[in-house]
Amino acid sequence: MINIVLFGKPGAGKGTQAEFLKEKYNLTHLSTGDIFRFNLKNDTELGKKARVFMDNGELVPCEVTTAMLIDEVNKHPESAGFLFDGYPRTLDQAEALDKFLPTIGSSVTATIALEADDEILVARLLERGKTSGRPDDQDEEKIRVRYQEYNEKTAPLIGYYKEQNKFHAVNGIGTIEEITERLTSVIDNL
Ligand SMILES: Nc1ncnc2c1ncn2[C@@H]1O[C@H](COP(=O)(O)OP(=O)(O)O)[C@@H](O)[C@H]1O
Structure with missing residues (x-):
């Protein structure tokens, strides 16, 4: 079993790349944002x-999110x-994921981050907001809150996974195909 954590700021392209990776590696794609x-x-x-x-643009409380995630994993x-x-x-x-996965005989295989500069990402989100209907993509103030949440709460995970030697980063700027290739070369070398 391989378990990949796709990591990146809002707008980094996680959902777009997940569509390709799930097919290529026959993985179950679980997007907490989509499920919510x-x-x-x-x-x-x-x-x-x-x-x-x-x-x-704030994070949903941990207990709610984790219970939902475990539920989704157990459906597959x-x-x-x-x-x-x-x-x-x-x-x-x-930590909750690292406690849960062993109960199904598994663990996180690797975390892969899609990296891109904030200005590019904010522009992408505002563009996406024009068609997605997502209220959190249409308002710069809410986008700012999401980046603040990321910097305070999510960025520390980089150190957490580096300590476990599970952190990989790829350049998230380029064509969709170029970025898929960068991700697959990381996964193929795991
Ligand atoms: N793991 C999580 N923990 C808490 N809240 C979450 C989580 N995943 C998604 N959410 C909630 O769903 C919203 C949208 O998630 P997502 O589509 O992944 O956003 P983004 O495009 O900002 O990365 C988040 O701003 C947050 O409120």
């Missing part, structure tokens, strides 16, 4: 809990591996 948005749209209990946080007992996109986003979540 699905629940928001369908107004589920989970959606109700997550809405205020998401609409403001036959999976050849997972592509985690948007999880973990805090040290608590990284």
